[in-house]
Amino acid sequence: MRTPLHTATLLAAALALAACRTVPAPAPAPPAVPPAAGVPADDNLNAVLWMQRSMEYRAIAESVFRAAGERLDAALADPAWDALVPAERAAAGDAASLPPAIILDIDETALDNSAYQARLVVDGTEFADPAWDAWVGERKAIAVPGAVELTRAAAAKGITVFYVSNRSAGLTAATLENLRSAGLPVQHDGVFLGLGMQVPGCEQKGSGKTCRRQLVGRGHRVLMQFGDQLGDFAQPAANTAEQHAALHAEHRAWFGERWWVLPNPSYGSWEAAAFGGDWSLPRSERRARKREALRTDR
Ligand SMILES: [Mg+2]
The missing domain is CATH 3.40.50.1000 (HAD superfamily/HAD-like)
Structure with a gap:
């Protein structure tokens, strides 16, 4: 059940809120580097x-x-x-x-x-x-x-x-x-x-x-x-x-x-199958081959 609020109480609350708004706390400066930016993708x-x-x-x-x-x-x-x-x-x-x-x-x-x-x-x-x-x-x-x-x-x-x-x-x-x-x-x-x-x-x-x-x-x-x-x-x-x-x-x-x-899902022959088993390929190339193996139409 809701508790009915007295008009005076509402007014006091509104005034207090307004007072707060007139003296805002300084907004924290946004971090120069978002926290995730320093975490390398893997x-x-x-x-x-x-x-x-x-x-x-x-x-x-x-x-x-x-x-x-x-x-x-x-x-x-x-x-x-x-x-x-x-x-x-x-x-x-x-x-x-x-x-x-x-x-x-x-x-x-x-x-x-x-x-x-x-x-x-x-x-x-x-x-x-x-x-x-x-x-x-x-x-x-x-x-x-x-x-x-x-x-x-x-x-x-x-x-x-x-x-x-x-x-x-x-x-x-x-x-x-x-x-x-x-x-x-x-x-x-x-x-x-x-x-x-x-x-x-x-x-x-x-x-x-x-x-x-x-x-x-x-x-x-x-x-x-x-x-x-x-x-x-x-x-x-x-x-x-x-x-x-x-x-x-x-x-x-x-x-x-x-x-x-x-x-x-972390490793297996299924992964190597996507790039012909050629582990000598650079990591970036293996990643590219894996992306190419994705199905995007079904
Ligand atoms: Mg095993």
């Missing part, structure tokens, strides 16, 4: 901020892992359930009688390296191996939301949790220690399959994970795979938007069933 600011601070990111990651966990029993019960693409499974051998495993990528799938990404934004720099290796050596990455619950639940069901990662094999000790300190199961020292690992009888091209997946598949039925990039699940024929789309279309039914994707 293509990754929003992406990293979203991953670190938004509850939307957290909720999505938790949803992915929770949904996967709810399918584990069905996967265990079905001897035909396997998450390697047919060519990789054929090369690895029949899976039906093998013990169960799941495969996780590490970076932005099991472990959250957004603090490293944030340093790049703050420092205005880009990914470089020495700084990355130093960050890994700090062993300070935290778990991606939901990853601990899923992997521990899997381990409790007798499922071996493998980590197939493009962290170099030289970072094994720091990586295993960080996985453990983040709460992720490390059931034996062989569960980390890093970049550079040689797999007998399999010739690996570049940083692809095909041979390492096959190695896991030789000894295990792979119930599920988790990753933030398509290459964590199967090898695209080329790192182009067209081949990414082809791989997605071919295995679409497996996403949300055998393959589980974590969101990562």
Whole structure:
């Protein structure tokens, strides 16, 4: 309810206001430089901020892992359930009688390296191996939301949790220690399959994970795979938007069933696909190519 104001009260208030207006406080001088002007633009600011601070990111990651966990029993019960693409499974051998495993990528799938990404934004720099290796050596990455619950639940069901990662094999000790300190199961020292690992009888091209997946598949039925990039699940024929789309279309039914994707808007092969994978291009040229790849008509 409104309180009626007395006429005299209104008059007094009007006079007081008028008095104030006659003696205005000096307006503060506008700042010579707007506060934002000194902050350099960075293509990754929003992406990293979203991953670190938004509850939307957290909720999505938790949803992915929770949904996967709810399918584990069905996967265990079905001897035909396997998450390697047919060519990789054929090369690895029949899976039906093998013990169960799941495969996780590490970076932005099991472990959250957004603090490293944030340093790049703050420092205005880009990914470089020495700084990355130093960050890994700090062993300070935290778990991606939901990853601990899923992997521990899997381990409790007798499922071996493998980590197939493009962290170099030289970072094994720091990586295993960080996985453990983040709460992720490390059931034996062989569960980390890093970049550079040689797999007998399999010739690996570049940083692809095909041979390492096959190695896991030789000894295990792979119930599920988790990753933030398509290459964590199967090898695209080329790192182009067209081949990414082809791989997605071919295995679409497996996403949300055998393959589980974590969101990562801060980096990935999708980005390099926009500029032909040519990291030698100047940053400004790569940015221009990415702008050209935007769709503005649909
Ligand atoms: Mg990753």
